[in-house]
Amino acid sequence: xSSPTATRRPFLGLDEKKRFMLALIAPAVFxxxxxxxVPIFTGANASFRDWALHDxxxxxxxxxxxxxxxxxxxxxxxxxxxxxGFMAASVGCxxxxxxxxxxxxxxxxxxxxxxxxxxxxxxxxxxxxxxIMIRWMFNDQFGIVNVVLDLFGLAPVAWLTQxxxxxxxxxxxxxxxxxxxxxLLLLAGLQSLPPEPFEAAQIDAATPWRVFxxxxxxxxxxxxxxxxxxxxxDAFRTFDIVWTISGGGPARATEVFSIYAYVEAFQFLNxxxxxxxxxxxxxxxxxxxxxxxxILNRWVEVSK
Amino acid sequence: xxxxxxPAPAPRRAPGFFEALAPGGRRMLFLxxxxxxxxxxxxxxxxxxxxxxxxxxxxxxxxRGTDFTLENFHEVLGQQVVLKAMxxxxxxxxxxxxxxxxxxxxxxxxxxRFKGPIPNTWFSLIYVFRCVPYVSWVLPxxxxxxxxxxxxxxxxxxLPHVAVHVCxxxxxxKGFFDGIDPSMEYAAMIDGCSRWGAFWRVAMPxxxxxxxxxxxxxWLYTWNEFLFALxxxxxxxxxxxxxxxxxxxxxxxxxxxxxxxxxxxxxxxLLVTVFGQKYVIRGLKV
Numbered sequence: 001x002s003s004p005t006a007t008r009r010p011f012l013g014l015d016e017k018k019r020f021m022l023a024l025i026a027p028a029v030f031x032x033x034x035x036x037x038v039p040i041f042t043g044a045n046a047s048f049r050d051w052a053l054h055d056x057x058x059x060x061x062x063x064x065x066x067x068x069x070x071x072x073x074x075x076x077x078x079x080x081x082x083x084x085g086f087m088a089a090s091v092g093c094x095x096x097x098x099x100x101x102x103x104x105x106x107x108x109x110x111x112x113x114x115x116x117x118x119x120x121x122x123x124x125x126x127x128x129x130x131x132i133m134i135r136w137m138f139n140d141q142f143g144i145v146n147v148v149l150d151l152f153g154l155a156p157v158a159w160l161t162q163x164x165x166x167x168x169x170x171x172x173x174x175x176x177x178x179x180x181x182x183x184l185l186l187l188a189g190l191q192s193l194p195p196e197p198f199e200a201a202q203i204d205a206a207t208p209w210r211v212f213x214x215x216x217x218x219x220x221x222x223x224x225x226x227x228x229x230x231x232x233x234d235a236f237r238t239f240d241i242v243w244t245i246s247g248g249g250p251a252r253a254t255e256v257f258s259i260y261a262y263v264e265a266f267q268f269l270n271x272x273x274x275x276x277x278x279x280x281x282x283x284x285x286x287x288x289x290x291x292x293x294x295i296l297n298r299w300v301e302v303s304k
Numbered sequence: 305x306x307x308x309x310x311p312a313p314a315p316r317r318a319p320g321f322f323e324a325l326a327p328g329g330r331r332m333l334f335l336x337x338x339x340x341x342x343x344x345x346x347x348x349x350x351x352x353x354x355x356x357x358x359x360x361x362x363x364x365x366x367x368r369g370t371d372f373t374l375e376n377f378h379e380v381l382g383q384q385v386v387l388k389a390m391x392x393x394x395x396x397x398x399x400x401x402x403x404x405x406x407x408x409x410x411x412x413x414x415x416x417r418f419k420g421p422i423p424n425t426w427f428s429l430i431y432v433f434r435c436v437p438y439v440s441w442v443l444p445x446x447x448x449x450x451x452x453x454x455x456x457x458x459x460x461x462x463l464p465h466v467a468v469h470v471c472x473x474x475x476x477x478k479g480f481f482d483g484i485d486p487s488m489e490y491a492a493m494i495d496g497c498s499r500w501g502a503f504w505r506v507a508m509p510x511x512x513x514x515x516x517x518x519x520x521x522x523w524l525y526t527w528n529e530f531l532f533a534l535x536x537x538x539x540x541x542x543x544x545x546x547x548x549x550x551x552x553x554x555x556x557x558x559x560x561x562x563x564x565x566x567x568x569x570x571x572x573x574l575l576v577t578v579f580g581q582k583y584v585i586r587g588l589k590v
Contacts, residue, residue, distance in 0.1 A: 126528030
């Protein structure tokens with residue numbers, strides 16, 4: 001765009017176009033700075049201090065909190081594996097299921113709108129409510145899951161009192177919540193693919209599997225990359241479903257990173273330590289996200 | 305099976321083993337898969353609804369017996385804290401939607417229409433801060449809102465919510481404006497319209513469908529949000545999701561009341577799913 005009004009006097013040495021650009025983003029910048037960037041720095045400041053109830057002076061302690069968190073076996077051997085395991089399992093399962101569903105829905109059939117309405121439902125349900133439903137269904141004494149197991153003559157399982165079964169319940173909730181999101185995005189991707197390669201494949205009598213493997217999948221990759229990156233970042237910071245289903249228990253065995261930081265800060269009331277954990281987590285995910293984006297991006301370019 | 309009378313789908317290849325075994329079987333299989341999918345995704349919600357209709361004494365055996373009652377809803381709606389939480393959640397969601405969209409629509413427009421160092425910097429900032437886990441800034445926000453004297457008030461939850469939405473929504477808004485041809489805006493500017501005029505009178509009306517979609521989603525996100533509400537509010541401003549989660553931990557046994565509360569709070573989600581479907585699907589596309 002050329003500047004149509006060059007006669008206005010410059011403001012801070014900026015021309016009219018730049019001033020317009022800055023004015024457009026000013027409110028968003030304001031919200032971002034005051035309610036995200038300032039708190040992040042407050043938290044970073046707190047992470048270097050002994051910010052706990054027993055020390056009202058908030059003594060500067062340097063890296064003590066960081067060293068504590070990085071040496072805490074709970075953080076290293078439970079929280080980090082849980083967080084990344086959960087991320088990988090959740091994204092992997094929802095991507096696979098979402099893709100399968102998208103392929104099934106990518107055709108015209110009667111009752112399609114009904115299926116689409118039903119799979120839209122989990123996207124609208126609050127994660128807290130989904131977690132409550134799962135908690136109720138997996139209740140060890142009265143839950144429907146154990147009733148069904150009983151029907152098949154299997155022994156009831158105390159789902160939420162063991163680490164791996166509780167983890168499974170959390171994972172099921174997350175997959176239930178997010179598979180529809182993958183389905184919708186991948187379905188939109190499928191519908192926007194050009195028809196020519198598929199027609200060519202049909203003329204060559206390619207099997208459905210080979211069409212999927214060599215045409216659909218490569219052409220869907222850009223959409224899949226965006227989905228995987230966004231969902232991985234979100235899965236890393238999962239809080240509400242873990243908190244509602246297991247509360248990080250039994251015995252902190254299902255704690256993920258967000259729960260760890262929250263518990264350190266608000267239950268053990270050691271705010272400095274919670275902040276240090278939060279800062280460490282933020283660094284991990286920002287670098288992870290950038291690396292993931294780069295790797296997947298390269299993968300897309302190679303496949304072109 | 306009565307599939308013998310159904311016309312088999314036009315074979316594109318030589319019929320495989322499966323088609324030879326059961327003509328039309330693929331369609332049957334497809335139908336079964338669809339029914340299974342619907343059941344899987346709807347079951348938890350249906351089960352919750354069923355639980356909420358059971359009287360307190362029968363709630364532990366939802367699958368047995370046929371006593372149904374609306375008493376749970378009556379009891380829940382009689383609780384002051386639930387009513388208050390519903391009203392607060394409603395007010396916060398509505399205000400947050402208005403504020404967030406107002407703030408991000410201009411930001412998205414800017415990202416879509418301009419190139420150069422300023423949009424690039426803004427875009428990378430947004431990308432980086434979108435990755436920062438919520439917990440990393442919601443913990444200190446507790447102290448920031450306390451210092452500002454807005455902890456446990458509407459503002460104390462509203463402004464952080466707007467900040468949450470800034471990054472993601474600017475990104476989506478950029479997508480909406482990318483899909484709108486800018487030549488009309490150039491034409492308007494040649495005809496003497498200012499930049500603001502071109503944005504407000506030409507680009508905005510074209511972006512209304514996208515804005516509607518995002519408004520619905522933003523409202524639901526805020527209505528469903530939990531972590532910020534948990535940390536940034538206390539007794540003065542109860543929020544529905546927090547109240548429900550407390551039900552689980554404190555009155556762990558009262559599943560019928562909990563389900564009734566959950567069903568009530570699902571109301572808007574159900575309405576949107578049924579009536580706002582086409583908008584929502586548009587808004588979800590990144």
